[in-house]
Amino acid sequence: MDGAPTLPARTRTRRGLRPTFTTAVAALGVTLLVIAGIVMVAYNERAYREGKVQQADAQARILASTVAAALVFDDREAAREYVNALAVDDAIQVAAVYDARGSLFASYTRAGHVAPAGVHDSAAAFGDDQLAVTIPVVQGTRIGTVYLQTLVAPLVRRLERYGAITLLVLMAALLFVLLGASQRRLATANDRLERQGEDLATTNERLRAQIAQREEAEMALRQAQKMEAIGQLTGGIAHDFNNLLQVILGNLQALQRRRIEDGDETRRMILAATRGAERAASLTQRLLAFSRRQPLNPRPLDINRLVTSMSELLHRTLGEAVRIETVLASDVWRVDADANQLENALLNLAVNARDAMPRGGKLTIETANASLDQAYADTHDARPGQYVMLAVSDTGTGMPREVIAKAFEPFFTTKDAGKGSGLGLSQVYGFIRQSGGHARIYSEPGDGTTVKLYLPRLDGAADGHEAIAQPGALAHAPTDHHVLVVEDDHDVRAHTVAMLRELGYAVVDAADGNSALQALDARPAIGLLFTDVGLPGGMNGRQLADEARRRRPDLRVLFTTGYARNAIVHQGRLDPGVELITKPFTYDELAAKLHAMLR
């Protein structure tokens, strides 16, 4: 679909031949014309000569006929009369009669011409400007000869006459050449135009493809921006809620720890309130996951092993009606991801798949190595590179395009009211995005849905123990460590301080960065800085931690936050020596974390 548009191949054979063809035709035409001209001139000349010869021949024959009797009866006077009569024809130069012996009998000569002394029988003889014919005089027997010499138009004059024809032929030839040349130029121009047209079409098509690509990219960007905006919003709300829940939960837990004499009723109420608050906390957790502000604990991870380890859980979750098939590539790369969150995501997808197959079906979990190229990345709001793909497919109802477009948005659900939170896919989306990956839904209504998660390949030899988080054993805190608590929210700070003291730590508290630093300088016994990330007064938790560690490099730092700001989490990873505990945290969680850090 994203491949370069292919143009239909066009044949170009016709074009290449045309100019050569035209030239050949023009040359042929000119040659034919010249030949025709020569033939015409030759024909005219021949006709002229024949006409002249015929004319002279006729005159000579008449003379021969009339002079015959004069010859027979030796009447020179009569013969002279006959030849003189020819003087009326201006063209005749010499008219002569010879007797049987060949001697001159009678003659007429125009001034400047002489009758030949004797004649021989011969064909008509053309000179440059004269024609001579000899005709025998026969009366029973040969009795003499007539010689007639007439003026003909000189060859030059004749050629001049033919000049008209020649000129005509030349003009026609010129016309032909011009026609040929213009035809050829036209053909060339046509050719160029056609090629330009083709180029234009190509450009046009490329442009259209680019526009389509850009539109797609813009849509992806808009969607991403929308998700980002929603994420900001939900993140903000979730953060505030977390603080509130922290207070609620903390106090509920404090109540629980107290021996309350009022009986089971009160205890049950406290437990119910705690459960509610915990559910609320889990909800905000998922909101934070979507808004990519949940703290992640990425570790090198083998996705195949994770999928395998989950198979029991998945079977139980999906029930008997859904068959599970796993297709795991044998050599998938390792990824750097938070195993708990990935399990969550996979479970979310599985639940969604189950809900799409109310009458049962097949769930396919597939892993493979994959690469995303630049073109795909440009139009799908992703980064090009190597990924490990985790695909979850169902044979369910599928979803239409407009549903796919919104499926990752929080609170968007197609399930009946109360059945879905609308946070499942958005949590998956947020987690994958935060992990530097990419998520995509493919679906055909009626055929089923595939959700593909792409997690970036773990590069280098960064290896380590694969941690599917081990729950830490609860240990009692040592008491020789002082803890500095920095928290701007008074209630939260008070609650935290109370929790720490209960855990056995000596506690110093501060409301902002500057007073925290003063306290740090005043108390060398402080071994751990426990600070909220978001602080007022121009110095946030990160900056405070940096400054504190500059002064006391051995100082441990534990951040707490509703969400992970960029200030702490870079590319989903925590800097070495820095730990983070997410609000709302439990007493146990805090105890385990502190114990691990101050061991």
Next chain:
Amino acid sequence: MHATRRPRAAITWSFVVAFAAAVSALGTSAQDRAVEYAVKATFLYKFAAFVEWPAGAFTSAADPLVICVAGNDGVTALVDDAALGQTVDGHALVVTHLAPGARMPRCHILYVAETARPAMAALVDSVAGAPVLTVVDGSAAAGSAVINFVLQGNRVRFDIDLKAAQRNRLAVSSKLLALAAAVRQ
């Protein structure tokens, strides 16, 4: 070219000829007469080439052309020599001298000499209607002969009587007519 036939000129000429004939008759030498006779003898058979005889005049192509001469003058004496070895249109020439009073044989050309004058007209008339080219010498006695020799200066010429030719069913070539000194219709 048209055949030159000028009756008016011919009339004019006739006076000249008459005058010239008288002069020449007085003044011509014997040698001139000899040439004249020779020319006339030659002419006699040369006419044949310009005359067409009616069908039946010759029984075959091999038939000789018979020239009969009557009388005795310079011409008759030379005819035999002149015609010797000559042919006209493939016909050999035969000259027959007619004795006075003899019965007229079959002739194609009949020449009546001046010496036969008393019987001249009768001889010519005797072949009237027959295909015979009659030739006489001396215009005065021409009568009804087809050709009549005349002298113009020193030149031998001839008159042609077309009526006589028609009567004898002879076609005379226009070439000959053109050469005639006079043509009588």
